[in-house]
Amino acid sequence: MLLCTVRDCHLPLVREARRVVCERGHSFDVARSGYMNLLQPQERRSKNPGDTPAAVAARRRLHDRGITAPLLNGIEAMLKASAEDVVLDAGCGDGFYLGSLAERCGFDAHGIDISIPAIDAAARRYPQCEWIVGNADRFLPYEDASFTRVMSITARRNAPEFKRVLKPGGLLLIAIPSPNDLIELRGSGRDRQERTIQEFPEGFELLEQSRVETTAELDAAGMDDVLHAIYRPMRAEPVAAGNVTFSLDLLLFQA
Ligand SMILES: [Zn+2]
Known part of the structure; x- marks a missing residue:
């Protein structure tokens, strides 16, 4: 495949x-941890493209605290995957969403991301899934019509490639930060739903839209992890505990 x-x-x-x-x-x-690096040298935007080890570790600690469980549950409810499905997560990061859903639903799981530290962490944590380092913006290294489900969780989107690798009738789940995401840290964001829907003009039908949201009370260490995860490591003043909202707009398309 x-x-x-x-x-x-x-x-x-x-x-x-x-x-x-x-x-x-x-x-x-x-690789020793089981992933395959299919990235071409000319596809690297930098020597170490994608998420850094510090950002990967910070995100993993936040997932392990259970903070993102409501988001995972919302994605699971919309994806409606079963053991018969073959699922691709394009821009999967450390594999939390794909790996957790594969454990729950028993589907055949494939993840691709440009970051070696993220994929290495994914392969160690979820060895039952297939993990690929590659540039999903350019080319998804899978045969046509390989998947019954494709998901893109706060990642860059490649509509023609999503269409090519999905089976006819397959589902595409897109998650984008909602205007409320991290609102305590960066104020109200833009609503990206309409613009995102416009990216899938041909060959996709919008089936469902919903928002999943959770607010977590974080201690200073948790807050520091959030800042590292979004590449805003600390300014001069020490990090204070506080509330942080995590919020995703989910769009479900059918190919
Ligand atoms: Zn070849």
């Missing part, structure tokens, strides 16, 4: 013991 990411190649990759290889001999190693 995986495709070679060498430009203009895109042949199927065959799994060997410690690597995957295409017919033209392009090969990619399987």
Whole structure:
């Protein structure tokens, strides 16, 4: 199901013991933690693209406190996935949403993200899922019609590629920060729903829209994790405890 990411190649990759290889001999190693790095050197915007280890660790601690459980539950309710589904999370970060849902629903789970530290953490935490380092903005390294569900949780979106890898009738779940997300820290945000819907003009039908929201009372360490997770590590003054709202607008499309 995986495709070679060498430009203009895109042949199927065959799994060997410690690597995957295409017919033209392009090969990619399987990391010790089990993920595959399919990122091409020219696709790296920087030497270490994507989330940093500090941001990945901060997000994981927030997930482990259970703060994001209401968001996970809302996504689960909208995705309506079962053990028969094959699910892709494009821009999956540390794999919390995909890995947790795969544990609950038993589906065949595939995650891709450009950050090596994020995918390495995902592979260690959720070894039952397949984890790929790659540039999902450019090319999703999967055969056409591979998935019954695709999700994009506060990640960049690639409408033509989502369409290509979804089976006809498959579902696409998009989560975007709502105007209330982190409102205590950055004030009221923009409502991105209409603009996001406009990104999927052809081949997608909007089925459902909903908002999931939770407010957590965080101690100073928790607050510090939130700031690291959003790349706003501390200013001069010490971090104070406080309330933080996490809020997502969910859009469900059918291909
Ligand atoms: Zn190739």
